[in-house]
Amino acid sequence: MTIQQQNNSMMAISDSEFTRLRDLIYQRFGINLTEQKRSLLVGRLQKLMRQLNLQTFSAYFEYLDNDKTEAGLSELVDLISTNHTYFNREKDHFDYFSKTALPAVIDKLKKQNRKDLRIWCAGCSSGEEPYTLLMLMMEHLGADYSSWDAGILATDISDRALTIARRGTYATDRVMQLPEILRKKYFKPTSQGEMAVVDKIKTETTFRRFNLMNETFPFKKPFQMIFCRNVMIYFDQTTREALVDRYHQHTEPEGYLFIGHSETLGRSQTRYRYLKPALYQKGEL
Numbered sequence: 001m002t003i004q005q006q007n008n009s010m011m012a013i014s015d016s017e018f019t020r021l022r023d024l025i026y027q028r029f030g031i032n033l034t035e036q037k038r039s040l041l042v043g044r045l046q047k048l049m050r051q052l053n054l055q056t057f058s059a060y061f062e063y064l065d066n067d068k069t070e071a072g073l074s075e076l077v078d079l080i081s082t083n084h085t086y087f088n089r090e091k092d093h094f095d096y097f098s099k100t101a102l103p104a105v106i107d108k109l110k111k112q113n114r115k116d117l118r119i120w121c122a123g124c125s126s127g128e129e130p131y132t133l134l135m136l137m138m139e140h141l142g143a144d145y146s147s148w149d150a151g152i153l154a155t156d157i158s159d160r161a162l163t164i165a166r167r168g169t170y171a172t173d174r175v176m177q178l179p180e181i182l183r184k185k186y187f188k189p190t191s192q193g194e195m196a197v198v199d200k201i202k203t204e205t206t207f208r209r210f211n212l213m214n215e216t217f218p219f220k221k222p223f224q225m226i227f228c229r230n231v232m233i234y235f236d237q238t239t240r241e242a243l244v245d246r247y248h249q250h251t252e253p254e255g256y257l258f259i260g261h262s263e264t265l266g267r268s269q270t271r272y273r274y275l276k277p278a279l280y281q282k283g284e285l
């Protein structure tokens with residue numbers, strides 16, 4: 001058999017194998033892959049299977065079954081995750097955060113004699129979103145920031161994305177959407193012509209690998225804001241509704257949920273109150 005024939009045979013996947021793979025991805029990650037994604041999925045897996053010297057998808061399933069570390073599942077979700085983002089994406093969310101939501105939350109906390117600001121970026125991808133929020137928090141609080149128990153929890157299912165996020169170094173064009181004042185204050189140029197987030201921002205961000213399909217969340221305290229933008233586009237309605245219910249349980253009264261502008265929640269299907277497109281708020285106690 002020639003190398004080309006080997007490659008072609010490796011790409012072949014039976015209907016039952018594709019169903020098994022699709023079911024596995026749905027059960028573990030909540031991602032709903034349609035038949036139209038079949039060739040894309042096989043194409044992305046092909047290179048990985050070559051590296052693992054696996055000739056069939058049956059062998060690939062056996063590899064996943066025998067992998068107690070679940071590193072193979074992590075590789076799989078990295079392959080099917082897009083992770084396309086950039087700084088200041090969907091700018092009106094950051095405007096609302098800095099001008100309306102953050103001042104309202106801080107004012108409420110001060111009235112309660114609290115200084116625990118809890119924000120979660122669920123599906124943080126390569127870090128642009130949490131870093132931007134931190135810059136805006138530091139701008140708003142100024143010298144008083146150090147007296148707050150603040151920072152941001154940023155989670156993602158993709159180890160590859162989290163590695164980039166922790167490194168905090170980006171191509172210049174991905175940073176240019178930020179206002180110049182933030183670029184100059186919170187980035188430094190590298191010798192490779194990239195832009196690196198300054199340490200005082202990086203140290204305030206806690207990056208963790210987390211699967212949003214976990215039936216229960218481990219957080220002891222609720223959040224005042226949860227960002228889950230452009231994540232639920234991969235989920236079906238049942239998965240979305242269950243996830244949003246879990247978010248609601250972990251949101252403080254009057255707290256906010258930000259979702260992507262390409263996403264919607266049925267107003268009769270969520271306990272959050274609709275504020276504006278892609279923005280919701282939990283009711284008062």
